[in-house]
Amino acid sequence: MLEILSGLQHDLGKYLPMPFLHLPGDSSQAELSGALERSLRQTRRSPSGEAGAKEIWEKFLLDAAGRLEPAAGFRDLRRTVERALLWERGIGAEGGTLDRRQIERDFCAVSPAIRELMKEISDAS
Amino acid sequence: MPRRPRVLVVDDGEAYARLLAAHPDEFRLAGGAGGDPAPCLPDGPSALAFLARHASDVDVVLLDIQFDVSEERLLPLEPGAPIRRTKRFQGVAIFREIRRRHPEIPIVLLTAAPDLSLVDAGGELASESLTYFLDQDDLDTLRIRIHTAVFDAALESESGDLFWGNGREMRALRQRLAVLSRGTLPILLEGETGTGKSHLAGRFIHPGSGRPGPFVTLDLATIPGDLVASRLFGALRGSFTGAVVDRPGVFELAHRGTLFLDEIQNAPPDVQKQLLVVLQEKRIRPLGGSRETKVDVKVVVASNESLEEAVVLGRFRQDLYMRLGPATRVVIPPLRSRKSDLLPFARRLAIRSSEDPDNQRMLREVAPAVGLPEGAGLELAIGRKEERNNSRAAALVLVLPETAWRRIEEHSWPGNIRELEMVVHNLVTFTLVAASGALRQGVRFRSPRLQVDPGLVGGMIDSSRVMAVPGGSSKDSAGARLVPVRVVPQKSLSAVATEVERQYLRELFERSGGDFEVMAEMLLGDRARGRAVRLRLNQVGLKVREMKRH
Numbered sequence: 001m002l003e004i005l006s007g008l009q010h011d012l013g014k015y016l017p018m019p020f021l022h023l024p025g026d027s028s029q030a031e032l033s034g035a036l037e038r039s040l041r042q043t044r045r046s047p048s049g050e051a052g053a054k055e056i057w058e059k060f061l062l063d064a065a066g067r068l069e070p071a072a073g074f075r076d077l078r079r080t081v082e083r084a085l086l087w088e089r090g091i092g093a094e095g096g097t098l099d100r101r102q103i104e105r106d107f108c109a110v111s112p113a114i115r116e117l118m119k120e121i122s123d124a125s
Numbered sequence: 126m127p128r129r130p131r132v133l134v135v136d137d138g139e140a141y142a143r144l145l146a147a148h149p150d151e152f153r154l155a156g157g158a159g160g161d162p163a164p165c166l167p168d169g170p171s172a173l174a175f176l177a178r179h180a181s182d183v184d185v186v187l188l189d190i191q192f193d194v195s196e197e198r199l200l201p202l203e204p205g206a207p208i209r210r211t212k213r214f215q216g217v218a219i220f221r222e223i224r225r226r227h228p229e230i231p232i233v234l235l236t237a238a239p240d241l242s243l244v245d246a247g248g249e250l251a252s253e254s255l256t257y258f259l260d261q262d263d264l265d266t267l268r269i270r271i272h273t274a275v276f277d278a279a280l281e282s283e284s285g286d287l288f289w290g291n292g293r294e295m296r297a298l299r300q301r302l303a304v305l306s307r308g309t310l311p312i313l314l315e316g317e318t319g320t321g322k323s324h325l326a327g328r329f330i331h332p333g334s335g336r337p338g339p340f341v342t343l344d345l346a347t348i349p350g351d352l353v354a355s356r357l358f359g360a361l362r363g364s365f366t367g368a369v370v371d372r373p374g375v376f377e378l379a380h381r382g383t384l385f386l387d388e389i390q391n392a393p394p395d396v397q398k399q400l401l402v403v404l405q406e407k408r409i410r411p412l413g414g415s416r417e418t419k420v421d422v423k424v425v426v427a428s429n430e431s432l433e434e435a436v437v438l439g440r441f442r443q444d445l446y447m448r449l450g451p452a453t454r455v456v457i458p459p460l461r462s463r464k465s466d467l468l469p470f471a472r473r474l475a476i477r478s479s480e481d482p483d484n485q486r487m488l489r490e491v492a493p494a495v496g497l498p499e500g501a502g503l504e505l506a507i508g509r510k511e512e513r514n515n516s517r518a519a520a521l522v523l524v525l526p527e528t529a530w531r532r533i534e535e536h537s538w539p540g541n542i543r544e545l546e547m548v549v550h551n552l553v554t555f556t557l558v559a560a561s562g563a564l565r566q567g568v569r570f571r572s573p574r575l576q577v578d579p580g581l582v583g584g585m586i587d588s589s590r591v592m593a594v595p596g597g598s599s600k601d602s603a604g605a606r607l608v609p610v611r612v613v614p615q616k617s618l619s620a621v622a623t624e625v626e627r628q629y630l631r632e633l634f635e636r637s638g639g640d641f642e643v644m645a646e647m648l649l650g651d652r653a654r655g656r657a658v659r660l661r662l663n664q665v666g667l668k669v670r671e672m673k674r675h
Binding site for chain 1: 140193
């Protein structure tokens with residue numbers, strides 16, 4: 001289980017916020033939208049192909065196959081990831097204003113949540 | 126050190142390469158072809174192939190841990206590892222291969238220590254640079270890690286008359302000491318006898334502190350207990366029998382400089398209390414005096430045993446220990462855990478030994494007789510092959526046969542560098558004495574290469590075997606090993622016995638450097654029974670992997 005979580009940490013926790021790391025401070029709304037698309041839809045790019053955040057998360061849920069349900073940390077993680085995935089609505093949206101700081105906060109919260117769950121499982125084993 | 130390090134990104138995605146490419150004034154990316162602005166190599170084979178041709182064009186490798194690549198592009202991780210696991214920790218396999226082929230290239234791993242424990246690589250990578258993106262600030266962390274790794278790799282293994290060795294552990298220790306030297310807090314050095322604690326304090330910490338005052342040293346093991354306080358804090362005339370003049374203490378003498386207190390574990394209990402007050406208040410009051418004097422001293426203390434253990438045993442005050450900053454204590458590794466440094470150490474020590482006046486005199490006698498110029502130096506070589514390949518033209522070469530060198534490598538060096546120094550010094554002296562004696566008897570040599578008598582090495586090592594208890598543990602009069610154990614109430618006598626055995630085995634494990642053969646020799650008098658010892662550790666619930674990590 002720890003290995004599966006460690007994989008999630010790598011694919012989602014690490015790569016989700018990365019497109020925002022090298023955006024200039026004064027990025028336009030279009031640039032933010034582009035970064036959002038890279039974060040959520042091209043989260044993990046490798047020679048094997050491309051995977052979006054939602055796809056990575058759903059594959060993780062399949063791999064975990066319900067084994068994490070009793071863990072308190074899993075409920076927190078699920079909430080955190082689902083909140084991050086909601087930003088999908090912001091991709092290409094017209095007229096709205098993307099709150100960069102809030103996006104970053106939501107994306108950066110995923111990694112600590114995974115780590116907390118890893119700790120909980122590790123302590124319990 | 127390069128101003129703009131050339132970074133080779135080994136990653137199956139281009140995200141990190143793009144990050145670094147956004148800082149062209151800070152980094153250059155290696156591995157690019159066809160003008161790719163953010164080049165990266167996607168797997169182990171391509172990274173190794175690139176390094177085979179262009180290793181000299183790379184200052185640092187930035188290596189991811191997980192690689193989602195096809196099976197035929199994976200390097201093996203461990204026997205029987207499933208593909209999924211091999212992919213998940215492919216970076217560790219790549220790391221091992223790069224480290225084996227290009228040990229000089231620093232590597233920054235994009236992972237966190239807890240991940241590495243999943244693949245049993247935590248200990249292996251303990252002194253490597255690790256970093257992981259957790260939030261925005263970690264981009265800066267990554268940049269710092271890259272620059273630090275490049276800076277570390279650029280450090281020479283020697284500086285002045287200090288030899289740091291080639292190991293990453295010593296590099297990390299050097300970095301840490303350099304930082305601690307500059308601060309005002311005390312430094313706690315721990316290490317077995319002969320590991321060079323006082324040398325480090327005087328030749329590295331004090332000069333690095335930038336303090337204008339002197340370096341003053343006091344060995345608490347050499348002073349009678351009732352005189353320690355007066356030597357530390359000073360004494361006024363008449364304060365005790367024999368105090369016929371006012372005498373300053375070492376704290377006063379070291380004002381604005383550095384005070385090195387060796388063997389601090391020997392400080393008597395009342396002195397420990399006084400030391401605590403002085404470290405807190407930065408004031409001293411000499412014996413017999415009523416006025417306090419302010420002192421500004423950087424304090425470095427050393428102990429050849431674990432002070433934490435001394436605290437547990439009630440021999441050292443916990444509050445003083447905490448004041449000495451145990452969190453930043455520096456543990457100098459024993460020589461037996463620095464095997465790769467043995468040869469360079471021995472070479473340096475041979476050169477130093479040749480500078481001894483008596484050896485110099487004999488060298489001046491022998492060198493011209495074999496056609497070497499006046500002022501020729503001396504060097505040590507191992508085996509005849511190396512002797513021919515590496516020796517300098519203007520040096521008398523002492524050739525140590527390979528069999529003798531193997532004995533040196535296999536020895537546990539309980540006296541550490543000090544013991545090695547004595548052995549090398551004796552080898553040089555004995556060889557020069559023999560050559561000089563032969564010359565006087567009319568023997569003529571043609572070659573500037575003298576073979577060291579291999580029997581000498583064996584004899585000297587055998588004579589030190591009596592003290593070759595790893596960790597310098599003490600023995601009682603019957604020769605049994607003394608190991609402190611802490612007895613606390615348990616639910617049953619059997620549980621108490623198991624706990625005592627656990628502590629005993631753990632201590633022996635540490636003292637032997639985790640070597641089961643050495644433990645088997647200690648416990649059973651038979652090195653071949655290491656497996657039985659390992660099994661016993663498991664039976665009493667000691668996890669070898671965890672102990673190694675600590």
